[in-house]
Amino acid sequence: MGGWVKRKSAGSDHDDDVDGKPKGKKIKKDKTLPSMIKNKEKRSEVYSKLKREKRIEKRKQAKAREVAIQRALELGEEPPQKSVPRTIENTREVDETICRPDDEEVMIVLSPDVMLFAANNADEFSGILKQEIIPKILITTNRFNSTRGPALCDELVSVIPNAHFYKRGTYELKKIVEYAKNKDFTSIIVVHTNRREPDAMLIIGLPDGPTAHFKLSNLILRKDIKNHGNPTSHKPELVLNNFTTTIGHRVGRMIQSLFHQDPNFRGRRVVTFHNQRDFIFFRHHRYIFETKEQKVNPKEKAAKDSKSKNLPQQKVIARLQECGPRFTLKLRTLQNGTFDTQGGEYEWVHKSDMDTSRRRFFL
């Protein structure tokens, strides 16, 4: 019995021959996959053995790496390169529309990349972004709303400067757009509620600006945040991260056009729209810079700064205090022109078969 078991487990190479794969032929997997064994007990045994071996290999490699680093530190000063882990951002599918940072400013037309930026000069937001027009925002909800919608609108009014909240009666959205145009608004934000929770946001640029429809999720109001701060009325700074492709650029500029272009740095308010994997995270903080004293660590600092000898290094850090609401947006559709679902021309529509690849992002 024991001999029988031994033969089977020790001879996975035998299995190879039995399966008909010639040993001479070099294949990537020399051993049979556990999934090819029909017997459950045997299969689980083989699999656990495989895992054990893999784990041992991994530990060996980690130890070898550590030893190499130690040795390098003691002898020379060149620790071997740390391998970069694979992340989704690293392995993102290449998108032709990603604007590369070769180009510095907008004006110069030098290479095809910069042409992309140059188009920004003539788009709908250029007026506001060049500080010719001051943004004025109209915030409203959909009909039949509950308390969460207006609560979010009130908080948005405190975040965005020069924003006004109007109660939505039963007016049609197109009529609201016209009304806003007459009153010289530059954008409309509509917070849409479903099942007593805000779940969508429409940002309409005026006049005849694009309409962006976002899905809103994970809303946390200011009162629900622990240790929240109260925002002042200084004009906030804006941080827009990771808007790389052309659509992302467009959405980013749209968001930028909601805010004033001359932030008041003394107010130390920052509003962040951070794009990660097509999700736009909104945060609102108050920040301060502090200097922190750090003792000189001879190992680290020696590598960086051979000149400074025994000065206590002072590091500047930024501390944030969260205030204001917190939510995530995901772009659903981007439409040219003001709100017109039937007749409008869509620049980008999210379809479910865009989600098939886990490495493909559009913003």
Next chain:
Amino acid sequence: MQHDDLIWQVIKNNHCSYMCKITTGSFCRNVYNVTGICNRSSCPLANSRYATIRDHDGVFYLYMKTIERAHKPNELWERVKLPRNYEKAIETIDKHLEFWPKLLIHKIKQRLTKMTQCRIRMRKLELKVREKIMTVPRKEKKREARREEKAEKAAVLDKSIETELLERLKKGVYGDIYNYPVEAYNNILEMEGLQPTAVEEEEEEEEAEIEYVEGYDGLEEEEDMEDFDGFMNDEGLMGNDEGGMYEDDEEADPLEQQIAKKLRPSYGSKSQKTDSHYSVKKPNRKGRVIIEVEEEGEPKQKTLLLN
């Protein structure tokens, strides 16, 4: 032969497939039923002489059934198109159902009224803008929620915001509001020999620059939206500008540190303060900055005199 009573007795106790019972009563799902309630007088199966109104694409038709055609189920129901006009339709009904039982005529007219009202309302609603309810498959919802969570973890938001702010500070976007980062000028101290320019001139330049730098840098800062890969730090420039200023720090290092320490608690507590408090603090802070510089100037002058 038609035995209405017999039929009714057979089907009335739950043997009719069109009957549906709910808590408030029993209803008839038969399309030819006038009232919709399961009743002896409203049952189209148990009444050999019966009439209804049905609507097809917005046009109303009067259906009639008589006992003479009871053996020909194919041609059982006679259909008459009713005119659009409500009054004319009533007249048509009167004409066709002249000698029929009053109850049935009454019920039919009630049904006609209701249906015309419905039709008017539907046409009005068609003109209005209505929200369309779309369903999202549960699988997608769950997938989105999962991906969002992972994306949030991948975007270490606090850290990334802090790094962005520190980058802006290093670039000098904030002008002279904050003290310069100490390690930057530690580096610069060790660099090329600094020219001892007159401190007073430096002070004036700094004050004049505050207004200019803020406005200009606001523009610059708002335009860039992503991390700049190849931004050139003008260290040489910074060195020259700050050289004169921070020469004092070398000599008056303990003094400067004291001042930094004085500032630190005010910075730290700032975030907890409310608006009114902050506004009170603000003029003080500005005054403080100027005072600082003057104090630093004094020891310098003293040393010059001594020398």
